[in-house]
Amino acid sequence: MQRPESGEMLGGAQKSNRLSRAAFFGGSFDPPHLGHLAVARAARAAFRLDAVLFAPVGAQPLKPEGSSASFDDRVAMTQMAIEEERGFVVSLLDAPRNVDAAGPAPNYTIDTLRNLRESLKPEAELYCLMGADSFFGLRRWHRAAEIPFVAPLIVASRPGQPLEGLKAALPEGLLLVPAPEGDATESGVEVRSFVLANNAGARAPFYVMPGLDVEISATEIRAQIRGGAGQGVGRDILPAAVCGYIAQHQLYRS
Numbered sequence: 342m343q344r345p346e347s348g349e350m351l352g353g354a355q356k357s358n359r360l361s362r363a364a365f366f367g368g369s370f371d372p373p374h375l376g377h378l379a380v381a382r383a384a385r386a387a388f389r390l391d392a393v394l395f396a397p398v399g400a401q402p403l404k405p406e407g408s409s410a411s412f413d414d415r416v417a418m419t420q421m422a423i424e425e426e427r428g429f430v431v432s433l434l435d436a437p438r439n440v441d442a443a444g445p446a447p448n449y450t451i452d453t454l455r456n457l458r459e460s461l462k463p464e465a466e467l468y469c470l471m472g473a474d475s476f477f478g479l480r481r482w483h484r485a486a487e488i489p490f491v492a493p494l495i496v497a498s499r500p501g502q503p504l505e506g507l508k509a510a511l512p513e514g515l516l517l518v519p520a521p522e523g524d525a526t527e528s529g530v531e532v533r534s535f536v537l538a539n540n541a542g543a544r545a546p547f548y549v550m551p552g553l554d555v556e557i558s559a560t561e562i563r564a565q566i567r568g569g570a571g572q573g574v575g576r577d578i579l580p581a582a583v584c585g586y587i588a589q590h591q592l593y594r595s
Contacts, residue, residue, distance in 0.1 A: 360391050365453070371563070409563055410592050495550065530552070566592070
């Protein structure tokens with residue numbers, strides 16, 4: 342099986358049919374930071390992934406004001422952030438859709454995952470990777486209860502995050518139960534395994550990586566830049582190339 346090269350870009354669903362084990366990692370990436378990379382590295386190791394698909398979103402339904410940086414800028418920064426990482430790929434699956442008088446059509450994760458699933462080989466394994474902050478907003482996502490049955494969820498949780506908090510964040514109609522195979526730590530990354538069940542009796546794996554202490558906020562990064570913190574802002578929490586791109590293009594200054 343041919344692996345993706347470091348920093349490769351997939352336009353739409355093309356080339357994805359060669360993947361055997363992949364995780365979709367969607368988000369604004371406004372900007373992409375070291376926390377995103379830490380989550381993706383942990384998932385790559387724990388689940389032996391061929392690819393982590395970093396997919397900057399075109400129009401996020403829960404953020405009607407849009408992203409601070411343009412889609413093209415966010416794609417460029419994400420490409421720079423993952424350039425040296427084996428198997429990390431920028432995906433355009435969530436690129437802006439058709440635009441009318443009301444603006445761009447929203448990008449829904451359930452639709453993107455279904456399209457991606459159809460482009461993969463039938464035997465390929467697809468996961469949906471997200472950080473804790475995204476997971477705790479999952480109830481508000483479009484057709485959220487269907488997502489785990491298209492692509493099992495991998496949630497990067499903070500150390501000490503109570504399991505009850507995860508249960509409370511689940512979309513209505515989903516039940517969380519322990520998995521028969523238990524937990525796994527062979528890769529050096531702790532993974533807690535569960536099963537999600539819905540009212541129709543369908544079941545899907547659900548995974549939590551509880552040992553990732555990633556306290557980085559893209560919102561705070563943008564606020565620091567707007568506040569005139571200088572070109573050195575984010576040096577310890579952003580890839581160097583991303584810092585340079587932000588400075589060169591004067592992003593987040595207003």
